[in-house]
Amino acid sequence: LEKMTNRQGMLLKKKEECMKKIRELGSLPQEAFEKYQTPSLKQLFRKLEQCNTELKKYSHVNKKALDQFVNFSEQKEKLIKRQEELDRGYKSIMELMNVLELRKYEAIQLTFKQVSKNFSEVFQKLVPGGKATLVMKKGDVEGSQSQDEGEGSGESERGSGSQSSVPSVDQFTGVGIRVSFTGKQGEMREMQQLSGGQKSLVALALIFAIQKCDPAPFYLFDEIDQALDAQHRKAVSDMIMELAVHAQFITTTFRPELLESADKFYGVKFRNKVSHIDVITAEMAKDFVEDDTTHG
Numbered sequence: 001l002e003k004m005t006n007r008q009g010m011l012l013k014k015k016e017e018c019m020k021k022i023r024e025l026g027s028l029p030q031e032a033f034e035k036y037q038t039p040s041l042k043q044l045f046r047k048l049e050q051c052n053t054e055l056k057k058y059s060h061v062n063k064k065a066l067d068q069f070v071n072f073s074e075q076k077e078k079l080i081k082r083q084e085e086l087d088r089g090y091k092s093i094m095e096l097m098n099v100l101e102l103r104k105y106e107a108i109q110l111t112f113k114q115v116s117k118n119f120s121e122v123f124q125k126l127v128p129g130g131k132a133t134l135v136m137k138k139g140d141v142e143g144s145q146s147q148d149e150g151e152g153s154g155e156s157e158r159g160s161g162s163q164s165s166v167p168s169v170d171q172f173t174g175v176g177i178r179v180s181f182t183g184k185q186g187e188m189r190e191m192q193q194l195s196g197g198q199k200s201l202v203a204l205a206l207i208f209a210i211q212k213c214d215p216a217p218f219y220l221f222d223e224i225d226q227a228l229d230a231q232h233r234k235a236v237s238d239m240i241m242e243l244a245v246h247a248q249f250i251t252t253t254f255r256p257e258l259l260e261s262a263d264k265f266y267g268v269k270f271r272n273k274v275s276h277i278d279v280i281t282a283e284m285a286k287d288f289v290e291d292d293t294t295h296g
Contacts, residue, residue, distance in 0.1 A: 098166040105167045111213065112136055112175070118209035126205055126235045129183045135176040177202060197227035201236075208239055211247065218248035225255050233257035254289050 036044060062068075116134040123132035178188045179202055191199060204224060211219070225233040234257045240249050241261035251258055252268075259265070265285040268277045280288065 101166050101168060104169050108169055108172060114213045115206075115209050118212040119206055122208045122212070122239065123179065123202070123205040125239060126201055126232060127181055128235075130179065130181050131183045131188070132177065132179040132202065132205065133188075135178060136172060137174045137176050138171045139173045177206070197229065197232070200224065200227045201232055204236055204239075208243060211243060215247055218250065221249065221251040223252055223254065225253055225258055230255075230257060234260075237261045256286055256289055259285050259289065 039047070112134065119134050120132055123130055177191050179194070179198075180187045180189065181198065191202065194202065207219075225236060228236065233255055237257045237260055240251070240258070243249070244261070244263075251262075253259070259282065262282075262285070265280050265282060266277050267280040267284065267288050268275055270276075
């Protein structure tokens, strides 16, 4: 009886070990039960021995490969999600950059058109019968030949750019000026072809044009009429009077024309190596600029 009890204990222990192995093995498919239900126990052990012999051929294989594969697969999924987030962020940034680039392009075009229109109008007032235009200088973004854009070609450029891609402000390389003091289209000249007085008049026209577009609180002009003749000095004086409604102009001059539009006069004299400034009347100012000694 004692032997039978001991044998029973051993068999129960062995049963527990077998059950533990079965649990570790996991559930088997139905085909496995059907396949291994018919063979005898001896045949199954022989099959097991063959499998173990076959497995010994792969003893050099990394037994942690499966765990590593699972770990790397999880990392791959995380990296894919991170890449998708970065792609969405990159797309949003590029869309914002395109919007800002388009706004810059439109702001430049709008400002150029306003200044160009003002420049033509101001120049015609300073030079009756004259003609002047601003030219937007453009270079090919890809580095080929450059071209000039006049006042009326901005809309077509914007339209074609919006259909293909966002227009870039890098294509703008500067602003050129073409003027004719006779009003004839065939006599349009650029700045380097003008005399000193003509350059001064064109520069003043551009300053006044910008002032109309983006006014400053005050302007300081130092002998801007030095190279101008009497007719053009009078035109500049009238223009300053017109613009002085919304801005303050401080000018220095040795010519009487600018005095006609002034509200207040100051005389500056250099005595004993020191400059002296005094408030004077209009009559004193006229005498001041006409005095050859003071002028000298």
